[in-house]
Amino acid sequence: MGRERRADEGKAGVAGRGDGIRRTPVTAGEHPAWARELLAHLRPGGRDVGRIVDWLAATAHAEVSLQDAAGTPLAGTRLPLDEALVADLGSGRIASAAWEGEGRHVRLVRIGHPSRTRVLAVSREAPFDRHASDVVTHTAQVIELLLTAHETDAAGHRLRRATADLRLAILQLLMVEDTVAARRVAAGFWPGLLDADTACVYVVESAPALRDRLAAECLDTTREEALVVRCPAMDGHVIVVGPREATAGELRSLVGRHPDTFLGGSVRQSLARTATAYGQAVSALAVARFRADKTAVYAERTHPERLMDPAALRGWAARVLRPLDALPHHTRAELLATTRLGLEFTAVSAAKVLGVSRNTVRARMERVEAMLGVDFDDVTVRAVVHLALHTQINLLDGQADGAGAAPSPGLAGLLAGPAVGGWARELLGRLEGDARNVRRTLCAWIAAGGNAERAARRLGVHAQTVREHVRSAEPVLERQLLAAGTDLYEVVLAHLAAGDLEQPVLAGG
Structure with missing residues (x-):
């Protein structure tokens, strides 16, 4: 065919190297410039196979291609190669090959790889002298080292990613109160992690770019005896579910070592109330940002439901949620858990925490709206349903509790109690000293569904004024208002x- 071809067969055809890449020793004291340049590619700042291929092309005055055994180019310039030779190299039948013809001299070298063989091809017009051969041989060795290192790193990354995804799945099960499934999954990988019936939830905050390192430190600090999850909703947050008492101190120590890192923690809750504990941790985190030690634990303040008659409250909550009782248990639990999170956070954040789409969250909440005959655009409705949901979660069996109970007062009766009235007067009375009549603005803003523009039109002021008044009420009331959640709903109940507000009409209460 007008060309001469030579192939080195197997291990016997290549001296000094079992896998076919010849080791060319460098004489003591001899450090050619090309060798130093090649070794520089192994430094942490280098390690780019494409750059090494380009370097080889320039150094050997050749065209260079790196491809897999199927002929797919990975780096360099595509070269016309003998498919049979490439196949022999890929299968391991031969370790290297060389031929010349049509004015070109070509070298092929098989490069071992943990999962897939690579072929390095070098084509040049001049014959391969000792210098060019040494450059090709050593470059093949360096590429093999880098590919092996990359494969090892990639495998480690895949393992870490799979483990992180598994931790997130366990958290999502806890968020929807499926503690049995969460324990079953955790037991196979982290025995004993969720054996306790209660836990505290912590949120550690840092710059998003530092979160991966922070999550790794949380795992090390807690000795992997806590569930550590990168928050799917907030890029700078790491969520830690810690059954052990020591977890709080361990995380405080971690936060103390890093600037611009903050910690919010919940009070101890049952595992079924993980979503509630998470909301508490987020609230505490807002306080931690203003503290010298950068940490805060959710303050167990007086909540309005604790001032109501327990039996009457349970009976009322059961009546409000009774339209959902006809649903299959799994469907009902799914709708209730989604609605709890949807009332605490935005649909987007709730969806990320639950691992579903935001359209799924909205569809589930719309189904609950339809079954309860309410409109969640009304903040007072949201507050009242939120009260019913959080009363229900405290019951061992929320569906059966109110079935045979004596008639209990409706919402008006629950809110009319002297203890609740005193609590409301004390809370809202904190705003009376503000000459801007912030209480009136806040009430109008709530009545407008939390919409500053609509409230401004009712009050005859600018929308920015409404926002400033609401924002200024937050430190006075010690509650977050601009973000939906428990803090806002308590102020609505007050x-x-x-x-100050007209009570919403609910079918059951």
């Missing part, structure tokens, strides 16, 4: 108890 307005309802004080008679």
